[in-house]
Structures are given as structure tokens and as C-alpha cells.
Amino acid sequence: MKDFFKIAWRNVWRNKRRSLITMSSIFFAVFLALIMRSFQLGSYESMINSMVEMYSGYIQIENKDFPEDNTIDNSSEYSENIISKIESVENVKTVVPRLSSFSYAYSKDQSKGILFTGINPQKENEMTGLIKQLVNVKITEQAVNNIKQKNVPREIINKLLTIVNNYYSDDKILKFDLELSNDEAREYIPIIKKYAAYKNEYLKQNDKGVLISAGLAKYLKLDVGDSIILMGMGYHGVSAAGKFKIKGIVLLPNPKLNDMIIYGELNNVQHYFSTYTVSDDFKDTTFLLSTYAVNLKNKDDESIANSRDEIIKNINSDLFLVRGWKDANKELANQIKSDNETGVLMIMLLYVVIAFGVLGTVLMMIAERQREMGVMIAVGMKKTKLALIVSIEMAFISFVALVSGILVSVPFIILGNIFPIRLKGEMAQMMISYGFEPVMPLAWFGSYYTDQVISVIVIVLLVMIYPLISINRLEIIKALRG
Amino acid sequence: MKIIELKNLNKVYHEGEIDVHAVRGIDLSFQQGEFTAIVGPSGSGKTTILNLIGGLDNPTDGDIIIDEVNIGNLKSSALTDFRMKNIGFVFQAYNLIPVLTAKENVEFIMHLQGKSKKERTERALQLLKEVGLSERVNSRPAKLSGGQQQRVAVARALASKPKFILADEPTANLDSESTANLLDIMEKLNKDENITFIFSTHDSRVVNKARRVVTVEDGKVVSDITK
Numbered sequence: 198m199k200d201f202f203k204i205a206w207r208n209v210w211r212n213k214r215r216s217l218i219t220m221s222s223i224f225f226a227v228f229l230a231l232i233m234r235s236f237q238l239g240s241y242e243s244m245i246n247s248m249v250e251m252y253s254g255y256i257q258i259e260n261k262d263f264p265e266d267n268t269i270d271n272s273s274e275y276s277e278n279i280i281s282k283i284e285s286v287e288n289v290k291t292v293v294p295r296l297s298s299f300s301y302a303y304s305k306d307q308s309k310g311i312l313f314t315g316i317n318p319q320k321e322n323e324m325t326g327l328i329k330q331l332v333n334v335k336i337t338e339q340a341v342n343n344i345k346q347k348n349v350p351r352e353i354i355n356k357l358l359t360i361v362n363n364y365y366s367d368d369k370i371l372k373f374d375l376e377l378s379n380d381e382a383r384e385y386i387p388i389i390k391k392y393a394a395y396k397n398e399y400l401k402q403n404d405k406g407v408l409i410s411a412g413l414a415k416y417l418k419l420d421v422g423d424s425i426i427l428m429g430m431g432y433h434g435v436s437a438a439g440k441f442k443i444k445g446i447v448l449l450p451n452p453k454l455n456d457m458i459i460y461g462e463l464n465n466v467q468h469y470f471s472t473y474t475v476s477d478d479f480k481d482t483t484f485l486l487s488t489y490a491v492n493l494k495n496k497d498d499e500s501i502a503n504s505r506d507e508i509i510k511n512i513n514s515d516l517f518l519v520r521g522w523k524d525a526n527k528e529l530a531n532q533i534k535s536d537n538e539t540g541v542l543m544i545m546l547l548y549v550v551i552a553f554g555v556l557g558t559v560l561m562m563i564a565e566r567q568r569e570m571g572v573m574i575a576v577g578m579k580k581t582k583l584a585l586i587v588s589i590e591m592a593f594i595s596f597v598a599l600v601s602g603i604l605v606s607v608p609f610i611i612l613g614n615i616f617p618i619r620l621k622g623e624m625a626q627m628m629i630s631y632g633f634e635p636v637m638p639l640a641w642f643g644s645y646y647t648d649q650v651i652s653v654i655v656i657v658l659l660v661m662i663y664p665l666i667s668i669n670r671l672e673i674i675k676a677l678r679g
Numbered sequence: 680m681k682i683i684e685l686k687n688l689n690k691v692y693h694e695g696e697i698d699v700h701a702v703r704g705i706d707l708s709f710q711q712g713e714f715t716a717i718v719g720p721s722g723s724g725k726t727t728i729l730n731l732i733g734g735l736d737n738p739t740d741g742d743i744i745i746d747e748v749n750i751g752n753l754k755s756s757a758l759t760d761f762r763m764k765n766i767g768f769v770f771q772a773y774n775l776i777p778v779l780t781a782k783e784n785v786e787f788i789m790h791l792q793g794k795s796k797k798e799r800t801e802r803a804l805q806l807l808k809e810v811g812l813s814e815r816v817n818s819r820p821a822k823l824s825g826g827q828q829q830r831v832a833v834a835r836a837l838a839s840k841p842k843f844i845l846a847d848e849p850t851a852n853l854d855s856e857s858t859a860n861l862l863d864i865m866e867k868l869n870k871d872e873n874i875t876f877i878f879s880t881h882d883s884r885v886v887n888k889a890r891r892v893v894t895v896e897d898g899k900v901v902s903d904i905t906k
């Protein structure tokens with residue numbers, strides 16, 4: 198056996214160029230497939246993250262009429278009892294109650310349609326990380342003037358001037374917008390943060406204030422401490438109006454929401470919209486909400502379906518509609534599905550091309566070695582052993598190519614995952630208009646790696662069929678005659 | 680002792696529409712220790728006869744009996760084993776496995792036979808010494824001259840301790856000095872160790888060394904002379 202490896206090893210290197218070309222074609226196929234796949238899966242993750250994980254939840258529970266007519270009149274019962282029934286399902290991570298409806302917001306000289314959303318501050322933060330989205334830097338002219346005094350390079354000041362009135366909640370984005378190197382970031386971001394710091398507060402239990410999204414704050418020219426007037430239609434035609442103090446500004450990853458959302462404490466918003474019912478004897482008040490957004494521990498399709506079934510069983514009421522995110526968000530689910538199919542097809546095409554390339558080299562190799570294979574069999578080597586040698590050669594070539602393809606992809610995947618490419622220009626605009634964060638992260642390592650390994654193994658096995666058959670059919674006499 | 684017996688051997692090749700009758704009813708036998716040349720004009724059937732004896736090709740009709748085994752009855756895989764154990768081959772050229780050194784080429788068959796590493800190494804070195812290549816044991820075939828390659832091939836053919844060695848025009852690609860050298864080695868092995876050689880040739884100098892000369896023409900034996 199050891200000697201077969203020796204012969205195979207030397208055979209691989211007797212035509213170095215051909216082996217290297219074969220290896221590099223497999224290598225590039227593996228590498229490209231992995232990066233392509235990672236980009237794709239990463240962008241789905243980012244879509245799902247900004248739409249599902251960070252907002253709508255993997256399961257949504259609503260009034261059964263809400264999907265068809267999503268007005269405040271189709272709100273459903275809100276109670277701790279229902280929440281604990283949902284939470285009792287093993288796979289449920291968080292249950293986030295929300296009441297959400299449209300209203301108009303008025304500032305001194307602007308007005309705009311907004312989505313007023315009542316939340317449980319603590320639970321909402323658990324799900325969406327809302328506290329982290331509180332703005333901590335606002336670039337004002339005043340701040341830029343102060344920073345100017347501090348030995349900050351002219352270029353950076355100029356760039357700061359282009360982002361005046363922008364909000365930031367994440368140093369990475371600030372660094373990106375200012376196009377700073379790592380060293381520059383380490384030196385100047387603390388200075389910028391010192392002079393452009395933005396003071397905020399998150400909502401507390403029973404808070405009467407609101408948080409407004411950064412896009413909206415910019416549009417309405419409002420800041421923390423200002424008041425905002427909201428007017429709209431409440432439950433069953435009751436008019437809703439209120440004046441709220443702005444406690445904080447949040448920068449939301451979902452660009453659509455970032456231009457329109459105002460968060461209030463759930464109870465406060467329930468009172469604003471009058472979404473409650475009072476029993477006939479005036480003793481009990483039942484508060485209402487639009488949605489229970491549920492996040493799960495395991496998020497694969499099967500776990501979602503199982504958790505959904507358990508929730509339905511636990512709530513045991515036909516007033517509610519319980520849907521997985523793919524049902525509740527069909528557009529996104531379909532978009533991902535069709536895009537994914539295209540991607541898989543592309544990779545398959547790539548592999549087919551590579552498979553033919555590899556087949557070509559294998560055929561050449563077999564043809565070249567007719568004579569020596571004839572000699573080997575003539576002197577007593579079994580065809581199966583000869584086939585074994587050729588298989589070891591191909592296995593070695595593809596193994597090296599596969600492993601190096603995987604290894605070379607690793608740093609790209611890590612970097613692209615931690616520092617996703619932030620899109621600019623039209624592409625970014627397009628993604629924002631679809632409601633997605635304009636980033637192209639690479640997906641972290643996952644089963645798509647095993648998929649590529651399996652694909653390459655299957656291809657090599659398929660490609661090997663022909664040479665193995667031709668060895669089996671080899672006629673010594675013909676082979677010896679060359 | 681008779682080690683090979685050919686009985687009414689026939690071989691017909693089908694070349695498209697035409698049948699080529701390469702061997703026509705040959706009856707021949709060979710004894711242990713022979714040093715025999717098969718001669719005849721080109722296309723007379725020399726290679727075909729050697730291939731049939733060596734079990735590399737199947738006869739259309741007739742029997743080949745080697746040491747009481749009728750090799751026509753062996754299945755392909757059993758036949759391969761039989762070749763490995765009983766027959767040594769030297770072909771006209773490109774006999775050797777290009778990626779193996781001279782020594783490894785000689786060891787190759789012993790390896791297939793499952794001989795121990797120690798035995799393989801000792802025997803390979805011994806055989807290469809006998810064919811005068813002690814200096815070149817670690818050279819690959821591409822680094823050896825045609826004559827040296829043929830000597831390695833003889834050493835390899837001997838390695839498995841075969842009953843006989845078949846050599847199809849072993850000197851065809853060699854100059855006269857290498858030819859003489861190879862022949863001397865074969866003759867010495869035959870005399871000293873009683874190794875049976877059956878070889879085909881065109882070369883009269885080679886024919887002169889043979890102790891038995893079988894002449895074939897048009898697939899038939901036309902003379903069989905033992906000196």
C-alpha cells in the first residue's frame with residue numbers, strides 16, 4: 198500500500214504543470230463557490246437579521262383579522278398570562294409585545310406620517326438591542342469647531358463637515374464614513390466622541406417620553422429634550438392626540454423604520470390610541486396590542502414550525518393567528534428563495550465547467566500512460582490495484598485543492614464577516630429602498646462548507662468513473678503496442 | 680523437463696471485414712533451461728506466439744499448457760496472478776515504470792508477490808549487480824541508456840523467480856555493443872542459473888547465440904533446429 202502511495206505521489210509530480218493546473222482549477226472553484234455562497238448566505242442573514250431577528254421575530258402572533266386589515270381596530274388581547282403561555286414553549290427566547298399604528302407627527306415647521314409603536318422597553322431591548330442603537334454621537338458645526346482646535350488633520354475636519362447633522366451609534370460606521378485608517382480611528386474617534394457626544398436616555402417602565410428614529414429626527418429637526426405632538430386615529434374611531442417629550446434618538450438598522458418610527462412605552466401608547474376594552478361592569482380593563490413578536494433559540498424551519506404548533510396549543514384561542522416569519526413575510530422569504538436558487542445554479546454551472554476540465558486532464562493522463570499500464574498489468578499487477586493508484590492520485594490532487602481552497606477562504610470569511618462591506622451609491626440606495634441595511638457581510642462558517650466538500654468529492658467520483666472503466670477495459674496487447 | 684506445451688495453437692485477428700490468421704496450428708514444446716530464439720520475417724507471428732505463451736492474449740483455438748496448467752482455462756484475474764508468479768517479461772522498449780528507480784522497478788514484482796522489504800532489497804541489489812548496474816540502482820529509467828534499461832528489465836523479469844522469461848525483440852532498439860552486452864548477461868544467467876529464455880529477434884548476431892532456433896513464416900513453424 199505504501200508503495201502505491203509512492204507511485205501515485207510521483208505520478209502526480211511527473212507532469213507538474215498539468216497537476217498544478219488541475220489543482221488550481223479545483224482550488225478556484227472551491228474558493229469562488231465558498232465566497233459566493235458566503236456572500237449570498239451572509240446577505241440573507243443580514244436581511245433576516247434586520248427584518249426578522251431585529252424586528253418582526255421568527256414567529257408573529259396577531260389578531261386573526263390583522264393580516265388582511267392591519268388597522269388598530271384589529272388589535273388583540275394583551276396579558277401577562279398570554280405572554281407566559283408563549284414563554285412556556287421551550288424554544289422561545291423572548292416575547293416582545295408591540296402596539297403599532299400610524300399617526301402624524303408635528304414639529305415647529307414640519308409634519309410627517311409616522312409609526313407610533315408601544316413597547317416593553319426591557320423586552321424590546323432584549324430582542325432588538327434598542328439601547329445599543331441609541332445615538333451617542335451627533336456631528337454638529339459647534340462640535341466640528343471644537344474638534345478643529347485639537348490638532349485633528351485638515352482632511353478629517355473636511356470630512357466631518359460633510360457629515361454635519363449625522364447621527365452615529367456605532368464607532369465602526371463613523372470610522373467608515375470618515376474613511377479613517379485603524380491608527381487614525383484609534384487616535385481621533387475618542388476626540389470626536391468627546392466633543393460630539395450626544396446625551397440620550399432609554400425608556401423606563403411607565404415612561405411618558407418617547408424615542409424617535411434618527412431619520413425622523415433629522416427630518417423634523419428635533420433633538421432630545423424637544424417635544425413632539427402626535428395626532429391620529431385611535432381604537433374604533435376614537436381620536437388620538439398627545440404631546441411627548443423626546444428622551445432619545447435611535448439609529449435603526451432597518452432604513453425604512455429609521456425614517457418613520459417613534460417608540461413609546463406600551464402602556465403610554467395604549468392610552469394614546471385608547472386600545473383597551475372595559476368590561477360591562479366597568480371592573481376589568483383589557484389592554485390590547487398589535488403583535489407579539491417571538492424570537493426563538495433554534496431558528497431552522499423545523500424548529501419554527503414545531504414552536505408555532507406548541508404556541509397555538511398553549512394559547513388555545515382561535516382569536517389569534519400564529520405565523521412563522523416566512524408566512525408573515527412572504528415577500529422576503531420568496532426573494533431569498535429565488536435568489537438562493539439562482540446562486541446554487543451558478544455554483545453548479547461552475548462545478549460542471551471544472552468537472553469537464555478535470556475529466557480532460559484525467560483522460561490525457563490515462564492516454565499517455567497506456568504503455569506503462571500495459572507493462573504493469575503484463576508483469577502481474579491487477580487492474581484493481583492500478584485503478585487504486587490512479588484514484589489515489591486524483592484524490593490527492595483534489596484533496597490538496599479542496600483543503601487549500603478552504604484554507605484560503607478562511608481569512609476572507611472572517612474579515613468579511615466581522616467587517617462587512619458597506620455599500621455606497623446606487624446599490625446602497627436600492628437596498629435601502631427595499632428596507633434592508635446596505636451591507637454585504639460574508640456568512641460565518643456553516644454547512645455550506647460541508648456542501649462544497651461533498652460537491653467536490655461527488656464531482657471527483659463522477660469524473661473518476663471514466664478512467665476506472667477505461668482501466669478495466671484496457672487490453673494489454675493494444676496498450677503494449679502503444 | 681517440459682515446461683511449455685503448445686497444442687494446435689491458432690490465433691485469428693479480426694481487422695474490420697478481414698480476418699488475419701496470425702498463428703496457424705502451431706504445436707511446440709519448450710524444456711526447462713532452454714535458450715531459444717524465435718525468428719521469422721516481419722508479420723510472421725513471433726510477437727503473437729510470445730503473447731499467447733505469456734497469457735497476454737487469448738488463443739482463438741488450441742491449448743497452452745504451462746507446467747501442467749492449461750492457462751486458457753484461467754479467468755482474467757487468476758491469469759494475472761499466474762503471470763506474476765510464473766513468467767518474466769522483457770519487451771522491446773519502455774519496459775520500466777518511469778516514476779520508479781531501477782531498484783524500485785526490480786522490487787515492484789516482488790512487492791506484488793508480497794515479499795518482505797528485506798528480501799526485496801537484497802534480491803533487487805543482487806540482480807542489478809548481476810546485470811552490471813550496481814552503480815545505477817537509484818536512477819530513474821529516463822536517466823538510463825536503452826541498453827541499461829533493457830538490463831534492468833531482465834533483472835525485473837528475474838525478480839519473481841519465474842519458470843521462464845519471454846523476451847520480444849529485446850535488442851531491437853539497441854546498438855551492437857549494448858546488444859552483445861545484454862546477450863552475454865542472458866547467456867550467463869541461462870548457463871549459471873539454468874534460467875529459461877525464449878526470445879524473438881530479427882538480428883542474426885542474436886540468432887547465432889541461441890541454442891535452439893524456431894523459424895516461423897506466415898503463422899506456421901517452418902523449421903525447429905537445436906544446435
Ligand SMILES: Nc1ncnc2c1ncn2[C@@H]1O[C@H](COP(=O)(O)OP(=O)(O)OP(=O)(O)O)[C@@H](O)[C@H]1O
Nearest residue numbers: 692693694699701720721722723724725726727728
Ligand atoms: N492486435 C492485432 N490486431 C490485428 N492484427 C494483428 C494484431 N496483432 C498482430 N496482428 C497481425 O498478425 C500478424 C502477425 O503479427 P506479429 O506482430 O505477431 O508479427 P511479428 O512476427 O511479431 O512481426 P514483427 O517482426 O514485425 O514484430 C500480422 O499480420 C499483424 O498485422
Ligand SMILES: [Mg+2]
Nearest residue numbers: 725726727847
Ligand atoms: Mg513482433
